[in-house]
Amino acid sequence: MKDMIIRGLQQAYENMVNMMAEFLPRLVVMLIIGLVGLLIAFALKYLLRAILQLTRLDRLSEESGASRILRHAALPSITELLSRSLFWLTWLAFILVGISVLRIAGLQEQISHLFQLLPQVLIAILILFVGLLAGNFFSRAALLTAVNAGYRSPQLWSGSIRFVIWILAISMALEQVGLARQTVITAFSIVFGALMLALAIAFGLGGQELARQTLDRYFGEKKNEREKEQEPSPL
Amino acid sequence: MAVISSTEDFLLADDFLRQLMSVGEVDLLVGIPSLNNATTISRAVEMIEQAFQESFPRDRVVILNVDDGSRDSTSEAFLSAMLSKNSNPWGLTSLRTIHRITTSCSNAPSQGGAFRTMLAAADLLRAKACAVISPVASNLTPACISALLYPAARENFDYVAPLYRRHRFDGLLARHLLYPMSRAIFGKGIRELHSEEFGFSCRLGSHCLNQNGWRDEAVQFSPETWMALGAISSDFRCCQTFLGQKTRPVTSSGTDIVAAVRGNVAALFSCIESQQVVWMERTGSEPVPTIGSDHDLTSEPVRVNRKRMLEMFRSGVSGLTTILETILEPGTHAEIQRIAAMDGRRVTFAAEVWVRTLYEFAAAYHHSVLNRDHLIQALVPLYRGRIYSFLLEHHDSSPEEIEADTETLCLEFEHRRPYLLEKWKARE
Numbered sequence: 001m002k003d004m005i006i007r008g009l010q011q012a013y014e015n016m017v018n019m020m021a022e023f024l025p026r027l028v029v030m031l032i033i034g035l036v037g038l039l040i041a042f043a044l045k046y047l048l049r050a051i052l053q054l055t056r057l058d059r060l061s062e063e064s065g066a067s068r069i070l071r072h073a074a075l076p077s078i079t080e081l082l083s084r085s086l087f088w089l090t091w092l093a094f095i096l097v098g099i100s101v102l103r104i105a106g107l108q109e110q111i112s113h114l115f116q117l118l119p120q121v122l123i124a125i126l127i128l129f130v131g132l133l134a135g136n137f138f139s140r141a142a143l144l145t146a147v148n149a150g151y152r153s154p155q156l157w158s159g160s161i162r163f164v165i166w167i168l169a170i171s172m173a174l175e176q177v178g179l180a181r182q183t184v185i186t187a188f189s190i191v192f193g194a195l196m197l198a199l200a201i202a203f204g205l206g207g208q209e210l211a212r213q214t215l216d217r218y219f220g221e222k223k224n225e226r227e228k229e230q231e232p233s234p235l
Numbered sequence: 236m237a238v239i240s241s242t243e244d245f246l247l248a249d250d251f252l253r254q255l256m257s258v259g260e261v262d263l264l265v266g267i268p269s270l271n272n273a274t275t276i277s278r279a280v281e282m283i284e285q286a287f288q289e290s291f292p293r294d295r296v297v298i299l300n301v302d303d304g305s306r307d308s309t310s311e312a313f314l315s316a317m318l319s320k321n322s323n324p325w326g327l328t329s330l331r332t333i334h335r336i337t338t339s340c341s342n343a344p345s346q347g348g349a350f351r352t353m354l355a356a357a358d359l360l361r362a363k364a365c366a367v368i369s370p371v372a373s374n375l376t377p378a379c380i381s382a383l384l385y386p387a388a389r390e391n392f393d394y395v396a397p398l399y400r401r402h403r404f405d406g407l408l409a410r411h412l413l414y415p416m417s418r419a420i421f422g423k424g425i426r427e428l429h430s431e432e433f434g435f436s437c438r439l440g441s442h443c444l445n446q447n448g449w450r451d452e453a454v455q456f457s458p459e460t461w462m463a464l465g466a467i468s469s470d471f472r473c474c475q476t477f478l479g480q481k482t483r484p485v486t487s488s489g490t491d492i493v494a495a496v497r498g499n500v501a502a503l504f505s506c507i508e509s510q511q512v513v514w515m516e517r518t519g520s521e522p523v524p525t526i527g528s529d530h531d532l533t534s535e536p537v538r539v540n541r542k543r544m545l546e547m548f549r550s551g552v553s554g555l556t557t558i559l560e561t562i563l564e565p566g567t568h569a570e571i572q573r574i575a576a577m578d579g580r581r582v583t584f585a586a587e588v589w590v591r592t593l594y595e596f597a598a599a600y601h602h603s604v605l606n607r608d609h610l611i612q613a614l615v616p617l618y619r620g621r622i623y624s625f626l627l628e629h630h631d632s633s634p635e636e637i638e639a640d641t642e643t644l645c646l647e648f649e650h651r652r653p654y655l656l657e658k659w660k661a662r663e
Contacts, residue, residue: 140558140606140609143554143555143558144555144558144612144613147547147550147551147554147555147616148493148547148551148612148615148616149493150543150546150547154550154554155554232404232405232537232622232626233405233406233407233491234406234408234409234492234496234618235408235429235499
């Protein structure tokens with residue numbers, strides 16, 4: 001009994017040592033590949049940045065209005081964005097090659113799936129980017145309109161619009177990459193429907209007076225005389 | 236259909252062209268843009284015809300109505316207005332036929348489209364002088380119309396701006412922003428940059444017709460401001476002529492202020508940008524020849540809700556903090572926040588802060604730090620703050636004191652002009 005246990009432990013120890021002996025060199029190779037990839041990615045990043053600065057791409061981007069869009073989305077300049085993208089793509093490719101060296105069962109299949117998903121992922125990123133821009137633009141437009149019209153809680157209007165557009169963009173992006181498709185659609189429908197219902201109930205019941213005032217403002221035939229003389233004529 | 240402008244496609248309807256051809260060449264053209272003005276347009280036509288008979292009996296004349304899609308038979312009312320048979324002080328009636336033409340906007344209905352149609356018609360008819368008249372101006376007289384046409388027709392002026400007798404608290408956007416800022420930058424001061432009545436020569440009309448900016452939102456919304464700015468920035472001969480009392484607007488809600496700021500300030504900023512080569516070289520300002528009184532303010536009591544203005548200024552400054560941070564320098568932004576936090580009875584939006592704010596807005600517009608329409612909308616709460624401060628300070632001031640205040644503001648704009656240049660060139 002005792003011998004069997006000792007033999008089992010020895011066997012497990014030997015297996016582990018063998019595995020470590022096989023795995024460690026691969027891990028070292030992966031780390032070396034990752035490190036080399038990092039150096040190459042850095043080199044490519046600086047090289048591309050220098051080339052783009054020579055071509056004055058930023059100036060062109062400024063003139064075409066693309067820089068403005070990037071600034072609105074709190075993103076760096078087009079030169080910086082492209083060089084950073086090249087860095088991450090290069091390093092990611094080296095890391096994936098390094099991971100494949102580890103020969104972990106199932107992981108290689110996942111990596112090949114990841115490469116197949118890449119076009120959908122890129123489209124999803126584009127959808128998110130456009131959603132981000134649209135969310136910022138429309139929420140700012142709503143904020144300005146609400147502030148200048150003297151509505152109460154302008155930040156709430158603005159934030160709600162940004163939230164709805166972002167949720168829409170995120171659900172579309174997830175739909176694009178095929179992640180939990182049914183769940184995403186159902187979740188979005190529930191959240192959106194609930195939000196609209198909540199707003200309608202809140203406006204109709206909680207804000208009866210506000211609802212009346214708003215409807216009067218838009219459809220009332222006779223405006224309050226006091227409102228007519230609110231501000232001096234600008235022109 | 237005929238393509239009129241070479242820079243951007245612009246079409247005139249065949250029927251309209253036929254009407255123009257039947258008229259032939261003219262000396263004077265008066266345009267009336269309209270939208271559901273059936274009840275008032277007849278009076279405008281009568282006044283114009285009287286002006287022709289009294290002051291221009293030997294000239295070939297035409298009245299042009301460009302309708303923006305009325306549903307109340309405005310065009311029919313225009314054509315059926317009674318022909319006036321009054322003679323001039325010397326007993327003469329017009330020796331020429333007074334033609335009337337009506338058309339609808341050729342492209343999508345808009346103020347810019349209507350105005351462009353008028354310019355195209357004036358160009359085709361080779362009109363020497365033109366005037367645009369509002370169909371709703373109840374104080375319009377034949378003398379007013381003659382006053383707008385005469386300088387362009389007889390004295391070689393290219394742009395004739397109106398001057399009005401106004402209430403001291405009316406036209407505040409013009410007095411606190413459009414007039415002083417355009418005077419400081421372009422070196423010529425026209426008090427009524429935005430006006431529904433004005434005159435111009437064929438030279439200026441053709442110049443505007445051949446410009447590229449017709450699709451700009453600012454031009455579409457406020458083409459008259461754009462033309463006035465084009466005239467002062469491009470060295471056309473400008474003058475101002477006094478027309479008498481301006482009808483007080485019936486209502487001025489918050490939306491009107493936003494629309495007025497969006498249209499007119501956008502036109503001013505757009506012109507500052509497009510004419511930067513011209514104004515950067517200029518210094519000082521020169522007076523524009525004025526026929527009649529230079530300014531005339533009245534001071535009958537009016538009711539103004541200052542409390543609401545202050546509330547909207549404060550809520551704007553707090554609600555738009557992130558946007559204002561992007562546009563303004565930290566010092567200016569902090570100063571505005573300090574003003575907004577003041578006790579309501581002591582709020583003072585000083586001329587120096589106002590000028591600095593506007594120059595920073597203009598530079599931010601030039602550098603496109605934000606969507607341009609959003610940027611101009613962000614100015615509205617600050618304008619309200621400035622006006623609140625003005626109303627507080629000048630509640631009991633005489634017209635002379637208010638005029639002196641306007642002149643002080645103009646000089647402040649001129650004094651700080653180098654600051655605009657500095658900010659303008661900051662990122663170049």
